[in-house]
Amino acid sequence: MKLLVHWSKRNAKMRAHTATHLLHFALDKLLWSTKQAWSLVDNDYLRFDFEAKNPLEENELLLIESQINDRIRCWSVVSITQTSLEEAKKMWAKAFFEDTYGEEVRVVSIECTSDNSLDLASKELCWWIHVQDISHIGAFKIVQQTAVASGIRRIEAVTWTSVTEQAQKSDRRLADISSRLDCQPKQLENKLEKILKEYGHLQSDHALLQWKLICTHLDEFHNECDLPSAWSARWKGCIINVSWSSLEDHTFKEVIHHAKARWSDRNWIIYSDEGNFAIYTWTWDLSAKQFARDQGLKWWWSDQFVQWKDEKIKEIV
Ligand SMILES: [Zn+2]
Known part of the structure; x- marks a missing residue:
């Protein structure tokens, strides 16, 4: 049997994996310390789940992105040392000490040379494949941040040419939105401002018109209210459905x-x-509160007035 390695896929996974180490380190620095919950590495794509109470702000994501890209651009080597677990702990290598490690472990450290100083970019225990120089990652881009469970956030990111593909995809979306709004991508902000302003005016016009319509309708009904239905006669008052x-x-x-x-x-x-209802009584022999209670409606307020939301009202009237 002959085993063949798919080199381009292997390289794509190596880039995403080393980038995961850089992301973990950058998150640790930003949040002081964070715990990895889960991670997935694929071809120039990575998913990293970590513990964090709050979502990261947009500027924090940008900061992480540029820190990682700065490191990718600097001269750096990924060095791998095989040593004992005790020695690794002394080296302050990041590990998941609740995991069981053998006697021998592998410390993967990434150091960058910038402005004549050596800057640590990551040091973790890991047995997986890595690029030899982090510049091989090419580029790093966070695609999105989501919440996967309570207190667990997820960052998805891409590396290498997937970054360009991602940018092209965003450009295409912007071009599509712009053409639908009949403007150039550069004019989108102004166009959006204009649309939002117009929408605000339309909304208040709509609310006013709806209000006037309701008043007219209620006034008309008011005149007809002396001709009650059989149920209205039993209830001794008007019943109005405003669902229209x-x-x-x-x-x-x-x-x-x-x-x-x-x-x-x-x-x-x-x-x-929708079940919104209000019951009002003014005659001394009829209590809105008592009526609501008798009909099994959940809430009542004062003797003369009841207002709540309960779909049961539709069965009653
Ligand atoms: Zn690793």
Whole structure:
């Protein structure tokens, strides 16, 4: 049997792996100390999970990225020493001491020469494959940061030509968005500002129109309220479904506020299909609170007025 090594894939994994060491070191420096939770190395792609309470800020990610790229650009050698676990501990090599190591371990250290000084870029116990010089990594780019579990963050990054591919992909997306917005990529910020401003105006216009529509509708209903349905007669008041206006929760509250001001002299129930409801009574022989309690609605406030969200209201009316 003949075993063949796929050299280009092996090299791609070596670049991503050494970059993982650099990332771990940079994170340790930034967060004082962090614990690796999991990591995955693939062809010029790496995924690194680590313990951190909060997500890293955008500027922290940029800082890590440039620190690693600075190191990639400097003259540096990845040196590998085989030694005893005791000696490795004395060398302050990063290890996962809850892991079981044999008597002999392998210390992978990366040192960079910059401005005539030697700068440590990483020192870890590791048996895996690495590039000989970190400049072979070519380039490093963080693609995204996500949360994978409580207190565990994930950084995904790429190396070598995948960095260029990533940049080209971003450029294509920007070009596509720009053409859809009918502007040049350079003008995107201005265009976005303009659109957001217009959207803000439209939103307030829309809210005002919706408000006026609701008032008109309620006023019309007010006139018809003396012709109650059979259930309304039993309830001794109006029942209004305002779902036609697809109200949001906060708008619903405004409608109720409006209704309370206009219809303080009658009993009413206003509800929406989403389950928002308000019950108001003004006659001494009818209590909104008692009514809600009798109907099994979860909440009640004052004797005369009840307002909450409970889909059960639709079955009641
Ligand atoms: Zn390693």
